[in-house]
Amino acid sequence: MVRTETPLEEERKTPGTAAEASPDTRSPVGPGDPSGTEAAGRVTVIRPATRLPRLDVGELWHYRELLWTLVWRDVSVRYKQTFLGVAWAILVPAFTALVYVIVFGKFANFPSGETPYPSLVVAGVLPMQYFASALSLASLSLLSNLPLVTKVYFPRTLLPLAGVSVPLVDFVVGLPVLLFLMVKYDTWPDGWKVLTAPLFILLAVVTVLGISLLLSAVNVRYRDVRYMIPVFLQVLPLLSGVMFAVDQIPEKWQWILSLNPMTSVISGWRWAVLDANAPQPGQVALGVAVAVALFFLGLATFRSSEPRFADTI
Amino acid sequence: MSVAIEVDSLSKKYRLGEHQAAYGTLRESLVHAARRVTGREHVRQGSEIWALYDVSFQVPEGQVLGVIGRNGAGKSTLLKILTRIVAPTAGRAEIRGRVGSLLEVGTGFNGELTGRENVFLNGAILGMKRREIEQRFDDIVEFSGVERFIDTPVKRYSSGMYVRLAFAVAAHFEPEIMLVDEVLSVGDAEFQRRCLGRMEELGNAGRTVLFVSHALPAVAQLCDRAIWIESGQVVGDGRPAEVIANYLHQTHSSGSERTWPEDSAPGNDLARILGIRVVPHEGMPPGVIDVRHPVGVEITFRVLRDGKPLFPKIKVLDQEGAVAFNAMDTDRRWLEATTPGDYVATAWIPGNLLNEGSAIVEAAICSIDFPKLEHHAAVYEAVSFEVLDPGEGDSARGQFSGQWRGVVRPLLEWECERG
Numbered sequence: 126m127v128r129t130e131t132p133l134e135e136e137r138k139t140p141g142t143a144a145e146a147s148p149d150t151r152s153p154v155g156p157g158d159p160s161g162t163e164a165a166g167r168v169t170v171i172r173p174a175t176r177l178p179r180l181d182v183g184e185l186w187h188y189r190e191l192l193w194t195l196v197w198r199d200v201s202v203r204y205k206q207t208f209l210g211v212a213w214a215i216l217v218p219a220f221t222a223l224v225y226v227i228v229f230g231k232f233a234n235f236p237s238g239e240t241p242y243p244s245l246v247v248a249g250v251l252p253m254q255y256f257a258s259a260l261s262l263a264s265l266s267l268l269s270n271l272p273l274v275t276k277v278y279f280p281r282t283l284l285p286l287a288g289v290s291v292p293l294v295d296f297v298v299g300l301p302v303l304l305f306l307m308v309k310y311d312t313w314p315d316g317w318k319v320l321t322a323p324l325f326i327l328l329a330v331v332t333v334l335g336i337s338l339l340l341s342a343v344n345v346r347y348r349d350v351r352y353m354i355p356v357f358l359q360v361l362p363l364l365s366g367v368m369f370a371v372d373q374i375p376e377k378w379q380w381i382l383s384l385n386p387m388t389s390v391i392s393g394w395r396w397a398v399l400d401a402n403a404p405q406p407g408q409v410a411l412g413v414a415v416a417v418a419l420f421f422l423g424l425a426t427f428r429s430s431e432p433r434f435a436d437t438i
Numbered sequence: 439m440s441v442a443i444e445v446d447s448l449s450k451k452y453r454l455g456e457h458q459a460a461y462g463t464l465r466e467s468l469v470h471a472a473r474r475v476t477g478r479e480h481v482r483q484g485s486e487i488w489a490l491y492d493v494s495f496q497v498p499e500g501q502v503l504g505v506i507g508r509n510g511a512g513k514s515t516l517l518k519i520l521t522r523i524v525a526p527t528a529g530r531a532e533i534r535g536r537v538g539s540l541l542e543v544g545t546g547f548n549g550e551l552t553g554r555e556n557v558f559l560n561g562a563i564l565g566m567k568r569r570e571i572e573q574r575f576d577d578i579v580e581f582s583g584v585e586r587f588i589d590t591p592v593k594r595y596s597s598g599m600y601v602r603l604a605f606a607v608a609a610h611f612e613p614e615i616m617l618v619d620e621v622l623s624v625g626d627a628e629f630q631r632r633c634l635g636r637m638e639e640l641g642n643a644g645r646t647v648l649f650v651s652h653a654l655p656a657v658a659q660l661c662d663r664a665i666w667i668e669s670g671q672v673v674g675d676g677r678p679a680e681v682i683a684n685y686l687h688q689t690h691s692s693g694s695e696r697t698w699p700e701d702s703a704p705g706n707d708l709a710r711i712l713g714i715r716v717v718p719h720e721g722m723p724p725g726v727i728d729v730r731h732p733v734g735v736e737i738t739f740r741v742l743r744d745g746k747p748l749f750p751k752i753k754v755l756d757q758e759g760a761v762a763f764n765a766m767d768t769d770r771r772w773l774e775a776t777t778p779g780d781y782v783a784t785a786w787i788p789g790n791l792l793n794e795g796s797a798i799v800e801a802a803i804c805s806i807d808f809p810k811l812e813h814h815a816a817v818y819e820a821v822s823f824e825v826l827d828p829g830e831g832d833s834a835r836g837q838f839s840g841q842w843r844g845v846v847r848p849l850l851e852w853e854c855e856r857g
Binding site for chain 2: 167168169170171172173174190191194198201202205206270272273275276277278279432435436
């Protein structure tokens with residue numbers, strides 16, 4: 126094919142010969158980036174998917190406004206037709222905590238260490254609530270945005286990313302519940318420790334993003350995910366120490382629970398905001414390692430099946 | 439002039455078959471995997487299709503390129519690859535400039551959000567920066583004509599308002615390269631008209647447009663060039679009128695000429711039709727005629743014996759089967775009993791009479807047996823031809839390229855005086 130500057134009549138050419146460079150010899154849609162790159166001068170290169178999955182932060186940055194818009198859309202749509210609106214972000218964790226306090230605190234006498242049991246539970250329920258909403262929202266995000274996925278190009282990672290960002294708003298709105306209990310029981314964070322609180326929430330975000338990337342990619346092919354999530358979310362609070370202090374159970378079990386990053390999130394967060402007993406650094410490190418591993422596993426799965434989303438969804 | 443879109447050996451393979459269904463359950467996949475391992479199921483051969491195969495072309499900056507072809511020929515796949523919704527299996531394409539597409543009109547609109555909110559949402563999805571949307575917001579709203587409802591959730595909009603608002607956003611997006619899929623766009627006629635109008639505007643403004651369409655008149659009129667895709671490959675590339683004529687010829691080539699051997703020629707003991715053909719136009723493939731020129735329908739028939747005054751007659755139907763007209767040869771020679779022998783009669787249908795599209799011709803050799811016409815030899819759906827408007831502006835549709843209804847489409851003489 127020759128670059129041409131001649132009038133139309135001379136641009137005609139015979140259809141390409143199929144024999145040379147038969148596409149059969151190349152890999153079919155392989156893992157990786159479907160999009161090519163958007164370099165300076167707005168040149169878009171379209172190529173078959175490459176084998177190596179990568180995050181392509183540059184492209185994500187280019188689309189940051191869209192991410193923001195998607196988050197804003199979900200947040201504003203979320204409460205538009207509800208009567209109580211944003212109040213639900215307070216009511217849900219408050220009711221959940223109330224039930225836990227009555228059932229596990231009063232009847233079952235779960236161990237809480239030195240922290241007042243209601244504070245302990247609320248400090249656990251808030252991150253857990255975040256995790257649950259984020260997981261449901263983000264894992265189903267590709268399907269719930271079907272028209273976008275089949276009609277417009279943008280990095281698909283934005284959808285789960287928006288999915289895990291939206292419930293952060295609920296989380297912040299729910300914080301007054303904890304604040305109320307802190308005032309009531311007069312338990313306050315110990316100085317600088319409170320500054321580490323966002324880091325533990327970040328750990329929760331990384332964990333849930335990793336799982337969601339994995340599940341949302343799987344969900345494009347197998348709609349089983351929708352049924353798995355509720356089961357998983359029912360067991361998870363027990364495995365994360367939402368209704369008990371992890372340092373009060375036998376050490377062997379502490380380590381097993383630490384395989385779940387949410388355990389570190391919750392005990393770390395309690396330590397940061399309630400001045401509860403510090404979690405063992407080794408256990409936190411284990412949680413972080415698992416979270417990071419999950420994240421990369423999820424990312425790799427997501428990016429490698431991304432080129433097929435529009436074909437299979 | 440530089441190249442805006444460069445497509446190089448682009449191919450796209452789809453796999454077919456039950457375990458490639460749109461989605462399945464995990465169980466099905468596990469079962470299939472297990473069977474494959476135990477050798478009880480073999481990977482099927484021939485379960486792949488190439489939706490596109492080795493497609494290459496270049497679009498110079500500022501060109502309006504039409505892509506035509508049948509349903510399933512690969513046109514939409516091409517557009518989906520160029521808009522990066524699906525990845526190609528092989529090959530490469532390069533697009534130089536900001537891309538917008540009219541197949542995404544209203545994509546991502548959320549019923550719960552107000553018109554105002556949806557403008558920002560949709561704009562962001564199309565790839566506009568927030569600042570750009572803010573700058574154009576007033577224009578968008580004015581263009582859409584829904585000012586009064588801009589703070590109402592769009593779920594309360596009528597479908598017309600909804601489309602107008604959605605289109606207004608897309609119309610104020612100013613890409614350097616526009617990809618339009620007329621096939622995918624909303625079926626609303628008003629909307630399609632606007633799409634075409636917008637395309638024409640962009641084309642006139644020197645933007646590069648790639649237009650996938652079934653609307654051949656629109657391609658003929660709006661595009662500088664057309665490519666024809668068949669079974670995933672480019673089989674025609676050139677001037678729109680020419681490519682379209684070849685396309686029409688190929689899709690309807692079966693029927694512009696028919697002959698019958700003597701012993702099986704349709705007819706009775708009085709007359710038989712030996713052949714019918716549509717007289718080809720110079721410079722056009724057989725069976726494709728220019729809307730502006732007369733069409734000849736040639737009937738060859740044999741009169742077997744003396745007896746009645748016979749005459750040839752044709753009936754022309756449009757593609758939906760509506761009768762456009764009947765016509766018979768009223769020459770005085772047919773008033774007397776026809777002498778035996780072979781005759782060749784050609785009926786000339788004037789130019790600028792039939793509408794674009796397929797026309798079906800029936801032919802008969804008749805006599806009058808009042809109140810009936812007696813058919814001695816008749817062929818129903820004998821031949822067909824395609825009427826094509828090359829889009830040069832001197833036909834009845836003038837500069838308009840949208841849908842043009844009617845069985846006939848005469849070019850009238852207009853008189854107009856300024857009073």
